[in-house]
Amino acid sequence: MEYVYAALILNESGEEINEENLTDVLDAAGVDVEESRVKALVAALEDVDIEEAVEQAAAVPAGGASAAPAGGDDEGADEAEEEEAAEEEEEDDEDEDAGGEGLGELFG
Template sequence: MEYVYAALLLHAAGKEINEENIKAILQAAGVEADDARVKALVAALDGVNIEEVIEKAAMPVAVAAAPAAAPAAAEEAPAAEEEEEEEEEEKEEEALAGLGALFG
């Protein structure tokens, strides 16, 4: 998990996510970096829009909070709209499932 945190820290700082930078962060935190895991993480994140992934990961939380804030509006929603929302959530979960394999 510390490898992912290192990548997120680099992203938040606007720094390039590469092997050297991840190793430097891990070393500063007192973690002995595994070269294979660092290389795998950098390769997996190549071409990934981290901001977009973070937005999509946060989306189900926001959707779940909205009905709690307005229960009357949720009761009035037609069944077709609910099915569309469920399908959209399933698609988002499938997209995020691939990312979960990177951090296991």
């Protein structure tokens, strides 16, 4: 993660994201730099518009769920959310039930 943060710092400061600059930022932060990771990140970011990527990431709701399509059926979305919440609640109940079984067996 430090490597990505270093790239974001370089982008924010207007510096070029290259191996030398990335290594300098990581060194300054006290990170043990792995040259292969630096090279891989620089290559991966070569054709990426970081500003656009950050904006897109900020637009995704918490939990990574995608937003409802524009003009979508709000009622259908509400039903889907309710179903998902009910499934999560069932899973939680199952986890709680299963958790006590093993303890009873341990203590006879």
